[in-house]
Amino acid sequence: MNFLIIPFLIFPFFQVPIPFWGFYGHVLLNRQAVFSLPPEMLHLYKQELRFVSEKAVNPDRRRYAVKGEAEKHYIDLDHYGDSALYKLPKYWAQAIEKFPEDSLRAHGIGPWSAYLTFYSLTKAFAAQDKTAILRLSADLGHYLGDLNVPLHTTKNYNGQLTGQAGIHGFWESRVPELLAKNYTFWVGKAAYVPDPQQALWESVAQAHSQVDSVLQIEKILSLQFPLDQKYSYEERNGQTVRVYSREFTIAYALALDGQVERQMKRSIKMIADFWYTAWVNAGQPDLSKLPNSLEAPQDSLRPNSKIRTRTHDN
Ligand SMILES: [Zn+2]
Numbered sequence: 001m002n003f004l005i006i007p008f009l010i011f012p013f014f015q016v017p018i019p020f021w022g023f024y025g026h027v028l029l030n031r032q033a034v035f036s037l038p039p040e041m042l043h044l045y046k047q048e049l050r051f052v053s054e055k056a057v058n059p060d061r062r063r064y065a066v067k068g069e070a071e072k073h074y075i076d077l078d079h080y081g082d083s084a085l086y087k088l089p090k091y092w093a094q095a096i097e098k099f100p101e102d103s104l105r106a107h108g109i110g111p112w113s114a115y116l117t118f119y120s121l122t123k124a125f126a127a128q129d130k131t132a133i134l135r136l137s138a139d140l141g142h143y144l145g146d147l148n149v150p151l152h153t154t155k156n157y158n159g160q161l162t163g164q165a166g167i168h169g170f171w172e173s174r175v176p177e178l179l180a181k182n183y184t185f186w187v188g189k190a191a192y193v194p195d196p197q198q199a200l201w202e203s204v205a206q207a208h209s210q211v212d213s214v215l216q217i218e219k220i221l222s223l224q225f226p227l228d229q230k231y232s233y234e235e236r237n238g239q240t241v242r243v244y245s246r247e248f249t250i251a252y253a254l255a256l257d258g259q260v261e262r263q264m265k266r267s268i269k270m271i272a273d274f275w276y277t278a279w280v281n282a283g284q285p286d287l288s289k290l291p292n293s294l295e296a297p298q299d300s301l302r303p304n305s306k307i308r309t310r311t312h313d314n
Pocket of ligand 1 (some may be wrong): 060073146
């Protein structure tokens with residue numbers, strides 16, 4: 001199945017899984033984050049810009065190939081009730097004391113897992129391991145991007161509980177694909193993050209606070225658009241598929257008052273800040289002296305039919 005080519009199918013019967021934020025979104029976020037880095041880091045990341053941005057989608061490809069990957073991309077805060085953010089321990093070690101690990105994994109471990117990736121990146125910087133630095137930077141960018149998507153923080157992740165199936169890809173793929181070219185992505189220079197775990201949970205909380213508007217506004221707009229205006233048809237990969245119409249997409253983005261753009265910018269800022277913080281915590285190693293050749297190990301990306309993940313029809 002080629003999820004790289006068809007990022008926002010919404011025909012229920014196609015059930016083609018696609019990367020969160022879409023292929024386009026994740027590549028864009030990692031790419032933009034590079035330009036916020038200080039000169040000591042910028043040289044390496046610019047040199048490897050293609051790798052760091054294109055590999056941004058690898059974690060989503062691993063969801064279908066590697067057991068334990070899928071749950072790293074989200075957390076169902078509403079599973080834990082209204083005070084989830086108070087109930088859930090900030091640190092993984094405490095979380096698995098309080099809840100069975102199976103249960104935690106079943107409802108997503110995004111914030112804890114992103115911290116682990118950040119920690120691994122810090123170690124890669126300390127070891128001056130260029131291959132690991134680049135691979136983990138690309139991965140971390142992906143996970144941080146996901147955690148800034150409101151629908152990655154709810155069990156109603158695709159609107160399937162409210163009769164809005166397809167909204168996942170609509171918000172994070174269709175809107176950026178049509179409108180991101182008009183967005184301004186400069187987020188300023190990377191800043192040090194004194195408490196990365198706290199920052200991760202704050203981002204998730206901020207994203208989760210927007211779930212209601214993501215869903216409500218689509219519902220209200222749907223009342224104003226007859227079905228034949230809400231959807232249109234486009235050629236994708238040799239097939240005619242139903243997509244949210246351009247008019248409906250623009251109306252939605254307008255009604256959200258720039259929410260998608262704001263969340264993209266938050267993601268970019270966070271990615272740059274976390275890359276920078278990992279480098280600082282590793283003692284600011286000289287990145288200009290790393291070996292030139294990039295021989296990244298290949299991720300295992302072959303889909304494994306035994307791995308059950310959430311299916312998004314978006
Ligand atoms: Zn993802």
